[in-house]
Amino acid sequence: MILSQKVSREGRLAACIVCGTKQVRAFLNLGRTALANKFLTQEECARPEPTFPLEVGFCTSCSHVQLMDHVPPSAMFTDYLYISSASDALAAHLVKLSDGVVGRFRLGPSDLVMDIGCNDGTLLKGFQRHGVKTLGVDPAVNLAPFTDASGIERFTGFFNSQTARHIVARWGKAAAITATNTFPHIPDLEDFIKGVRSALAPGGVFVIEAHYLQDLLEQGAFDTIYHEHVSYWALRPMQAAFERLGMHIVDVERIPFHHGQLRVFVQREGEGAVQPSVAGILEEEKDKGLDRFDIFQRFAERTYRLKEKLWKVLNDLLVRGKRLAGYGAPAKGNTLLSFLGMGPEVLKFIADRSPLKQGRYTPGTHVPVVPPERLLEDQPDYVLLLAWNFADEVLRQQDEYRRRGGRFILPFPEAKII
Ligand SMILES: [Zn+2]
Known part of the structure; x- marks a missing residue:
């Protein structure tokens, strides 16, 4: 795969991918993360896992918001x-x-x-x-x-x-x-x-x-x-x-x-x-x-605050001896888990309907992905809804889990227990 000429050999953005100027300013750094869709087999968990910088920038010339580092598409x-x-x-x-x-x-x-x-x-x-x-x-x-x-x-x-x-x-x-x-x-x-x-x-x-x-x-x-x-x-x-x-x-x-x-x-x-x-x-x-660049600086500040708030909610539950799991293993969930530095010591497992992901582990954080039936078998006290954009659908499907006293935690727009 030939990378865009706007990306330097190391993968760092050299120019805006829309207008070609060098006016892209970084505003949010989510750290180094593994590739969000690279769910691992058990053997792969034991091997070193590549991670890449995840930083977002704003082009002050054409306003395009874009990643500051590119990973070759063939890897994804x-x-x-x-x-x-x-x-x-x-x-x-x-x-x-x-x-x-x-x-x-x-x-x-x-x-x-x-x-x-x-x-x-x-x-x-x-x-x-x-x-x-x-x-x-x-x-x-x-x-x-x-x-x-x-x-x-x-x-x-x-x-x-x-x-x-x-x-x-x-x-x-x-x-x-x-x-x-x-x-x-x-x-x-x-x-x-x-x-x-x-x-x-x-x-x-x-x-x-x-x-x-x-x-x-x-x-x-x-x-x-x-x-x-x-x-x-x-x-x-x-x-x-x-x-x-x-x-x-x-x-x-x-x-x-x-x-x-x-x-x-x-x-x-x-x-x-x-x-x-x-x-x-x-x-x-x-x-x-x-x-405007300052709008994105504010977004970054809000992101760092949301991280703190969500950690506080989860930590309070853990301190009270509650058992936590996750629901939905979308790629986006891995940004959240990685940014919060949250692995199997916090979420015992993540339930997901996709057979392609079941039996694998989340990239970077190594939480096991299991079939949704596990929710009722295990009945964790709280479930962090990582696929929060499908909240209505998931809540409907997992009605029985909630009827038995299980609660969901919605991470966005701010941490909320329902
Ligand atoms: Zn631009």
Whole structure:
């Protein structure tokens, strides 16, 4: 994998990945952490584990918030333990997205929909119901059997301007390209956007869903920060990134999913009519100060305070002899565990529905991941909800645990026992 030229050989950011200036100032340091999706086998726990600096910066020239250090994508995405279908809410959300895109852009049987970062094909299965042609693009070799089983065509590899040429030659141009929770992963934005531009059919649309910086700030959700997420997107720098390369944002909406996301529709310049929503969100961002460094310094101070508060809540319970566990082993949970320095001495285990993670250990902190049934067998007194963005779904599923007296601890927006 060739790294972006904006990253020095050591992985330290040399220039802003959007505007190319050297104006990126660090504001939050979460220490060195292991890769958030690298859940370990028992044997791997005994071996030395690589860790990488996790620090976030703000570009004072274009306002783009980004990681100060990059890890080669091949180290993170070729063997991937997160599957979209593991969450009912996410699967339902993606099916709805496919309905919306097909309806709005009147896609038919001759149209190709390409999903970049297609994971296990959950979104493309939604598109398949409408009879359009589908192609999944994803470097995760271990997830290929999932799309194969659904009869979805797959290109296993990274998407960039070079692979886009190969894809177009074999499958043709796409009427719609989607990237849900993938766009923040891209270190070489310029090359990626060139690839998208060349792979779109005339009048085609690129649809992005990504966690939204404004929501991240409002909730204090620093756990969204981990090495896979090179970018923390606001609309303004995203607009700049596309406009530099002959594309423009035609529509945008905030969606209350995960912990708040931005859904963005992008087309080539000269195609599509720009909706008033774009100016609306840009204005909101200006009002909230998303273009000001001091807003991010304040976010960092709040993060350090949240760490103290959460430690205090957990420590008080431990002192009283309470037994603690965790629920949900999302990648973000590992930022939280690492930043708090919390291992199996605090959380006895973490329950998670994903069979790919069960039997493994959290990266860096080595807490065992077990099936959800363990909650009732073991009935710990308190459970830290690491997958807090799926709180409603988890609380519903674990109703019996709570009925028997178990309590959940929500870490965000501030530590709360429910
Ligand atoms: Zn910049």
